[in-house]
Amino acid sequence: MSGRPREPTVLLTGASGRVGRAILGRLGDTYDWRLVDREPPTGETEHIYLVADVTDSEAMVEAMADVDVVVHLAGDPRPEAPWDSVLANNIDGTQTVLDAAATAGVEKFVFASSNHAVGGYETDERTPGMYRSDDDFDLDGTELPRPSNFYGVSKATGETLSRYYHDEHDMSVICLRIGNLTENHPPEDYERGQAMWLSHRDCAQLFERAIEADYDYEIVYGISDNDRKYYSLEGAREVLGYEPEDNSAEY
Ligand SMILES: NC(=O)C1=CN([C@@H]2O[C@H](COP(=O)(O)OP(=O)(O)OC[C@H]3O[C@@H](n4cnc5c(N)ncnc54)[C@H](O)[C@@H]3O)[C@@H](O)[C@H]2O)C=CC1
Numbered sequence: 001m002s003g004r005p006r007e008p009t010v011l012l013t014g015a016s017g018r019v020g021r022a023i024l025g026r027l028g029d030t031y032d033w034r035l036v037d038r039e040p041p042t043g044e045t046e047h048i049y050l051v052a053d054v055t056d057s058e059a060m061v062e063a064m065a066d067v068d069v070v071v072h073l074a075g076d077p078r079p080e081a082p083w084d085s086v087l088a089n090n091i092d093g094t095q096t097v098l099d100a101a102a103t104a105g106v107e108k109f110v111f112a113s114s115n116h117a118v119g120g121y122e123t124d125e126r127t128p129g130m131y132r133s134d135d136d137f138d139l140d141g142t143e144l145p146r147p148s149n150f151y152g153v154s155k156a157t158g159e160t161l162s163r164y165y166h167d168e169h170d171m172s173v174i175c176l177r178i179g180n181l182t183e184n185h186p187p188e189d190y191e192r193g194q195a196m197w198l199s200h201r202d203c204a205q206l207f208e209r210a211i212e213a214d215y216d217y218e219i220v221y222g223i224s225d226n227d228r229k230y231y232s233l234e235g236a237r238e239v240l241g242y243e244p245e246d247n248s249a250e251y
């Protein structure tokens with residue numbers, strides 16, 4: 001028998017979306033993936049792929065068999081999403097996945113939270129100055145949620161739901177408040193997006209560290225090492241050992 005530790009089995013919900021593709025594009029061979037999405041795969045996939053809605057509790061219980069880590073991305077990602085959509089897809093969906101994970105004894109849960117959970121700190125008085133390098137306003141993950149829309153409310157709720165499941169079921173949880181993921185270059189002509197850019201390379205590293213690191217319950221920001229940022233990277237560095245390689249100022 002080889003002394004090499006078994007690679008963890010990781011369930012990835014929302015696997016066919018932008019973040020899912022950024023993760024699988026670099027980590028597709030690193031773990032024993034189980035993919036879940038309500039949409040069928042667009043091309044061939046070498047991984048087990050379950051077409052299911054995350055609000056379907058029976059399907060989620062089935063999906064958890066032999067899973068070590070859950071990376072939960074599925075949901076409505078639109079900042080302008082209406083209440084009925086975030087209530088079903090983001091809030092009910094997250095509770096259903098958390099419950100199935102806890103029942104199955106999953107060790108670790110990685111939750112895709114968002115900058116919009118704290119978008120309300122971007123007040124008229126602070127903006128646009130806080131997006132610029134001569135401003136030092138900073139959020140570090142210890143502040144209270146301050147959502148900027150119903151989508152942000154759903155992400156703050158996901159953070160709270162996962163805190164509850166952590167406390168009740170002893171499951172390790174990391175909430176990654178992701179910035180703005182774009183491929184190849186930062187958003188153009190968009191200062192806010194440049195300050196919170198997350199490159200594909202850094203996104204994959206962030207999730208790899210979240211799958212590998214040891215923690216209890218944490219909320220950290222997930223962005224690249226942009227010159228101007230108003231989200232501290234200290235939490236992700238300390239808790240996860242995340243060392244981002246990209247910087248929107250270099251484009
Ligand atoms: N893309 C970004 O810059 C950011 C994304 N996030 C979060 O990351 C996660 C993934 O976002 P993206 O990949 O950008 O979105 P996306 O829309 O590209 O992908 C989401 C995937 O989830 C699936 N999905 C949605 N509702 C579902 C349901 N009820 N059951 C099963 N599958 C469902 C969709 O079919 C889709 O493939 C979301 O939770 C989003 O809120 C957070 C911050 C920034």
Ligand SMILES: O=C1O[C@H](COP(=O)(O)O)[C@@H](O)[C@H](O)[C@H]1O
Nearest residue numbers: 077078079114115116179180193
């Ligand atoms: O949470 C999210 O945030 C990003 C960035 O927000 P934006 O309002 O500056 O575009 C967004 O692009 C993404 O769709 C969303 O899920």
